[in-house]
Amino acid sequence: MIVFPNAKINLGLNITEKRPDGYHNLETVFYPVHIEDALEVVPLNDSDKEFNLQVFGTSIAGNPEDNLVVKAYYLLKERFNLPAISIFLQKNIPSGAGMGGGSSDGAFMLKLLNDKFSLNLSDDELEVFAAKLGADCPFFIKNKPTFATGTGNVFLEINISLKGLYILIIKPEIFVSTRDAFSLIKPAFPEKSIKEIIQSPVEEWKDNLINDFEKSVFAQYPEIGKAKEKLYEAGAIYASMSGSGSSLYGLFKAPVENPELIFQDYFIWQGEL
Ligand SMILES: C[C@](O)(CO)[C@H](O)COP(=O)(O)OP(=O)(O)OC[C@H]1O[C@@H](n2ccc(N)nc2=O)[C@H](O)[C@@H]1O
Numbered sequence: 185m186i187v188f189p190n191a192k193i194n195l196g197l198n199i200t201e202k203r204p205d206g207y208h209n210l211e212t213v214f215y216p217v218h219i220e221d222a223l224e225v226v227p228l229n230d231s232d233k234e235f236n237l238q239v240f241g242t243s244i245a246g247n248p249e250d251n252l253v254v255k256a257y258y259l260l261k262e263r264f265n266l267p268a269i270s271i272f273l274q275k276n277i278p279s280g281a282g283m284g285g286g287s288s289d290g291a292f293m294l295k296l297l298n299d300k301f302s303l304n305l306s307d308d309e310l311e312v313f314a315a316k317l318g319a320d321c322p323f324f325i326k327n328k329p330t331f332a333t334g335t336g337n338v339f340l341e342i343n344i345s346l347k348g349l350y351i352l353i354i355k356p357e358i359f360v361s362t363r364d365a366f367s368l369i370k371p372a373f374p375e376k377s378i379k380e381i382i383q384s385p386v387e388e389w390k391d392n393l394i395n396d397f398e399k400s401v402f403a404q405y406p407e408i409g410k411a412k413e414k415l416y417e418a419g420a421i422y423a424s425m426s427g428s429g430s431s432l433y434g435l436f437k438a439p440v441e442n443p444e445l446i447f448q449d450y451f452i453w454q455g456e457l
């Protein structure tokens with residue numbers, strides 16, 4: 185069985201409170217974008233191992249046991265009698281980019297195992313398992329545009345569509361640690377909730393729909409702030425960093441010509457929403 189975990193961008197991101205458990209409460213809109221990994225699971229026979237993992241494409245730091253697809257397998261194995269499996273993962277989503285690549289893989293693995301072995305877990309039950317994998321994972325279970333609060337695991341479906349717009353996603357060769365990015369933020373509730381701002385036309389989002397990480401991340405890595413300005417110079421209606429970075433995206437009425445000439449040596453992906 186094969187599935188295609190997609191990435192996400194954040195439309196606005198306000199860090200509202202520091203929690204006793206060290207995590208932060210936030211408000212954001214998660215929006216799926218179809219840069220996709222590929223994930224396949226087949227039975228592992230003739231082996232004394234419980235799992236085998238083969239990763240293709242972008243390499244992932246850490247041991248196989250640290251990979252979120254393996255953590256998802258063991259999470260379900262604690263409750264269900266799962267057979268040994270062979271996992272094939274093709275990585276196309278840039279890692280450590282603020283695009284939820286690893287988080288998506290983990291969530292899609294939960295859904296794949298649920299279907300493949302008929303575990304009959306509901307989406308709500310899968311979201312509880314996903315929250316144990318990481319803050320960005322629960323969103324990928326239903327995988328629809330949604331307003332999120334809490335640590336990113338409390339959802340309110342919203343009616344928003346960016347259909348017809350083009351998105352240009354760029355990522356410089358800069359790794360931003362999510363943990364460090366959070367530690368530099370002074371949490372505060374926004375004057376106006378993203379939930380309201382997002383209902384206004386995209387043309388009104390610039391300077392209103394804010395990602396709270398940008399101030400400290402741009403101060404630490406000025407190149408990322410400059411890349412955002414270049415997105416506007418290229419004609420973006422709205423541009424922002426996604427998550428804790430370092431990826432950025434711009435929304436356009438038409439595809440950008442030759443973005444590789446503007447953003448040399450960057451990861452670049454462009455598509456219609
Ligand atoms: C910034 C976002 O990408 C917005 O979508 C997410 O909140 C980050 O989600 P994520 O990368 O899945 O984060 P995790 O891997 O769960 O956590 C990494 C680290 O980020 C910090 N963290 C994460 C999420 C959150 N709501 N509060 C936090 O303080 C914690 O120090 C945590 O140890």
Ligand SMILES: Nc1ncnc2c1ncn2[C@@H]1O[C@H](COP(=O)(O)OP(=O)(O)OP(=O)(O)O)[C@@H](O)[C@H]1O
Binds near residue numbers: 244245281284285
């Ligand atoms: N399947 C995987 N794909 C990518 N990274 C993985 C995976 N499994 C574990 N990781 C680890 O998780 C870290 C963060 O992964 P992920 O891609 O979710 O973060 P991100 O791109 O910063 O997105 P966000 O910050 O929005 O969650 C990576 O640096 C990597 O070490």
